[in-house]
Amino acid sequence: MSKFLSFEFWNTVARTILRNRILILILIFAATVFLASQWKNMRFSYTEANLLPDDDEINLQYQEFLDKFGEEGNLIVMAVNDPSLFTPEKFKAWNELAQELKSYPEVDFTVSIADLKKLEKFEDPGRFEMVPFIAEPDPDSIQVSEYQKELFDSLPFYEGLVYSKKSNTVQSAIYLKKDIVNTEIRRDFVVEELIPLIENFEEENDLNVYVSGMPYIRTLNSQNIIDEIGLFIGAALLVTSLIFFFFFRSFRATLISMFTVIIGVMWAFGVLGLLHYEITVLTAIIPPLIIVIGIPNCIFLINKYQQEIKKHGNQAKSLQRVITKVGNATLMTNLTTASGFATFILTESTLLKEFGIVASINIIAIFVLSLLIIPIIYSYMRVPKQKHLKHLNKRWIGGFVDWMERMVRHHRISIFIISILLLIASIIGIYTIRISGSLLEDMPKSAGFFKDIEFFEEEFDGVMPLEILIDTQREKGVMKLSTLKRMEELQQLLAEEEELSDPLSVVNLVKYSKQAYYNGNPKYYQLPTSQEQNFILPYAKDLGSDGTNILNTYVDSTGQYARMTTFMKDIGTEEMERIEEALWPKIKKIFPEERYQVEMTGKALIFQKGTNYLVKNLVISLSLAIFLIALLMAWMFKSWRMIVISLVPNLLPLLVTAGMMGYLGVPIKPSTILVFSIAFGISVDDTIHFLAKYRQELKANNWKIKRSVYAALRETGVSMFYTSIVLFFGFSVFMISSFGGTVALGGLVSATLLFAMLSNLLLLPALLLSLEKEIANKEVLKEPAIDIISEEDEFLEKRRKRKTKSK
Known part of the structure; x- marks a missing residue:
């Protein structure tokens, strides 16, 4: 691997890319067409998320139940809470609605007032027979009144099934055929048949019909997920492109970046189809996630290209150095990000495995696309003009870097005190976190079907x-x-x-x-x-x-x-x-x-047990992510002390976020549990960039700690700020979701990454300065396996050469 990430290797990669531009573009086009052809295999999940392993005892018990009685979530209920229902016209229309539903091939049977049977005793000969509850096809008002009285006063068997005594609510139970409950047929029936039929009934009879039941809830919930995928992708593209343009003030750079991440999104959908994975509430966030993670790659590459152009104006040399000097850094940061997602692959939950596989594959894919597309497209374009390079000298960015340097230089004690106070407050907050295994908690509260859920909870418990x-x-x-x-x-x-x-x-x-x-x-x-x-x-x-x-x-x-x-x-x-x-x-x-x-x-119990399973595995998966990244840092820097120093600024933001969850009442649940592994995998990228640059500065400055820390802070601060802002607003896009869990995921990851940026730019340099004797010697900071330099300065190389010659 050392050879794989060596300077010579990346020089070879750069030459290969730039000499085979047409072939590479053809290959990218062919891969995109192939993956686009796999979209036809994508399918949306028609079942609840089962977070438990297939061989878990709870799952086995549920399967045994299904073997005996078939699918249990096949009941749809519709109810009316209106006294005017018991008038001849509306009463007849309500019964006809139930009878019409019974005629649909997707419906197994219905239980409604029209279906009720009574056991009656007959004489001559003496016998008992089942007779319809509704004897007349067109009952008058007196007969309807008698039916109402008999139903509520004399038929306790049907309480909870056909009526509720709390407010004289009447309902009809629609049992779907069990073999279609977890298929697209169910969705088609609910969306195309049931909903229009009920809406027509409401309009004709001036009655409000409440509808619920797991098949109905699941259908509309999955429909919301489908609708939001496009919304997330559009919003992520809009937000990241606006921020990108604000930083670079270049339509060309913005369009190139958007083109790159759009291909990444196409590949993400293609991978889902190729692997025949369902689109769930988790995998639905991967395409916009690729946009959010892909844009920082574009920022590093384009920023480096423009810096090189500003230095010497040689386009070929600039493109060569973009690939050579940023390629290895971007690869390592993408690997650490992918590692955060890949830890889910090692869980025994199918849902999390699929999420981890698709996310980690596509994070590496967007790295490859960025590294290939951006240099190749720029190679066919004119050299950027001076106006495109103005952003490199923004005063406000300089002011931000100056502020960070002042804080690290003069207020290190304050930084440590604030960090300790945050740690203590976070630990207190963590103890107040609750665990939620509710199937309904994340569903959109403003949706009509959720208001119906609340009605049925009140009326039928x-x-x-x-x-x-x-x-x-x-x-x-x-x-x-x-x-x-x-x-x-x-x-x-x-x-x-x-x-x-x-x-x-x-x-x-x-x-x-x-x-x-x-x-x-x-x-x-x-x-x-x-x-x-x-x-x-x-x-x-x-x-x-x-x-x-x-x-x-x-x-x-x-x-x-x-x-x-x-x-x-x-x-x-x-x-x-x-x-x-x-x-x-x-x-x-x-x-x-x-x-x-x-x-x-039952499904509700399965979901709750699944949440407990996730909580137990959270510590394992996060520990694994920390371990993998620690191994990576150990291999890069050959120093266990650097591992400790690098992990502290990244663990503190996770603890702060967990504490915030406790204080804000955000529970641990399947959606929010992803926050920690995702945020850790992304935030450690900043640490890698900073420490790599810091080590380079140490060698250039004869192991003088302070000068090296401040130089590294100034050098990496701008790019870390850019990428953190993009990530912050990019993940904030998820907060426009109508799903509570997705909103919490977006908000918490955004907050964590913001804390992580400040922690890496303030706490990490402060630790390096305070522990200079322990880490500033050549024994601790040996020659690393690779040089990871995101913003390597040519002047620094020349300066080292001059110093070597002078000696």
């Missing part, structure tokens, strides 16, 4: 299903009266939790059968006695004989497994853990482990 799988360990064990009584006890236990809705299971069905047997008297809505079970339980099975599959929804085909469904409010991980901790001892008491096996599962 939640929309996120929590499933309990009960294994009786014998066929037909579910319908045993002893098992049903245990299940009823568990349902009462769950109903006592405020965060959970009243559970639904076969118990409700059996209790309804007994009520129906006793002429629909609601006081008999209870489990049958041992004497009644033989002639009442068969009616429970008959309730599903009309194709509505109500019984099959809660009992598997063997009768050995029962399913109990409750719905959760939008609670966090800590609250869910409290509920689990309180429930499990009682569940095990109700269902002895030697006779029953009970498992708690």
Whole structure:
């Protein structure tokens, strides 16, 4: 690798690039066309993010549940909370809406007022039959009023399914076919069929319909992600181009940079398609991320080119030196950035692995594109005019560098005190950070579907299903009266939790059968006695004989497994853990482990457990990133002391950000957990640039610490400021998102990188000056494996040569 990054090697690279310009452009064009052809393989994720490893016990339990009952997130609910619904015209229209939905091939069955059945007793001969709840196709106002009274007063089985007593809300449950729930068919049905149908109903009947359910929420949420990809890319291009132009005052330089990163974005989409990865809430941020990370590459290359032109005006020589002297520096900084993302590859979570693979590949790809495209395009253009070089002498930049030098020269103690105070405050803030495993927390609060979620949480106590799988360990064990009584006890236990809705299971069905047997008297809505079970339980099975599959929804085909469904409010991980901790001892008491096996599962629980998994792996992945970068620094500088000094200014900003999260109430969750590895991988770039330049200055200044530190500060301060500002505003683009997690990610990374810039320009030089005896000797700073020089000055080289000759 040493040879790979040697000066001679980069000279060879430079000559190869400049002598084969046409061939390289053709190859870039061919690669871009090929990757663009892979866009057809891109697909958007139609499932919730599963952060757990595939072989995790929680995932295996969930898969077992799916094997028994199929996809659990197939319920869409629509509700009306309006007294005028119970007028003949609107009542009929509501029922017709449910019946029309039932006719769609994507719908398995519906449970609405129009679908309700009653068990009625008949004489001559004596028998029981299931009859429709709505007997007349066109009921008048009196009949509608009677239906309303009977529904709310006499049919407790349908409470939570068809109505809520809290404010007389009526709802219809639409069960999609399970095999289409995680496919594009679901999206097409929701977007193209269901939503227009409901909007038409609202307009014709002057009623507000609330819609929710996981398939509906997931569809609109993923649609928001799709819409925001274009928004992020456009905003990132706009912001970075404006900042770039502000710094360089050159349309030509700005357009070249934008052209380069746009090709990088095309490649990013192509890599996603080539690897057949889904576009998730994480991979969706990669294309704009490439823009934000690619622009600093362009800044270093173009800035160096313009500096060389200003020195000697020789274009060929300038382009040669751009590649030779900036290529290795830019490669190392891109490698450290890619390392921050690559640590996610080593996790066992498929979602994070895919994110890490695509991000790290494309960071290296944008480096290659920058190194090839910018010198080649400039080689075909005229030499920049004097007006294009004015930005190199901006007074305000000089003022900023002067301020930094004054702080390091005269206020080192203040810098250390402020750093220590920030560290202490951050540690206090870290202890207040909470963990959130909510599926809904990151969803756009201003979206119409989120307001509907809040309505259903209020009326029906939640929309996120929590499933309990009960294994009786014998066929037909579910319908045993002893098992049903245990299940009823568990349902009462769950109903006592405020965060959970009243559970639904076969118990409700059996209790309804007994009520129906006793002429629909609601006081008999209870489990049958041992004497009644033989002639009442068969009616429970008959309730599903009309194709509505109500019984099959809660009992598997063997009768050995029962399913109990409750719905959760939008609670966090800590609250869910409290509920689990309180429930499990009682569940095990109700269902002895030697006779029953009970498992708690469901998508909401999977997501919360996944968040806990991420938190545990955060320390591992971040430690790995620090270790990899420390190894890189050790290889570059051959000094463990330099490793320590280089890590301190980069770890402090991470701790400050973590403390800010605690103080601002931003929880640790899948989106914000990425902040630390991303920010560390990027911020360490500044350290590499500064220390490399510092070491070069030491050799040029006969190991005089102060002169070398101030020279390195002045030399690298401008480019570090430029790139940090671009990164700050570039990541701030994510704050325009409607997703809370993406907003937090953008804000936190921006803040971290700003802290990191100040830390590298103030704390790092202050440490070098304060520890000069320990690090300023040739034994500590041996000849490095490579010279990483971002802004190498030719004058410095000549000065070294003159000093060598004079000796």
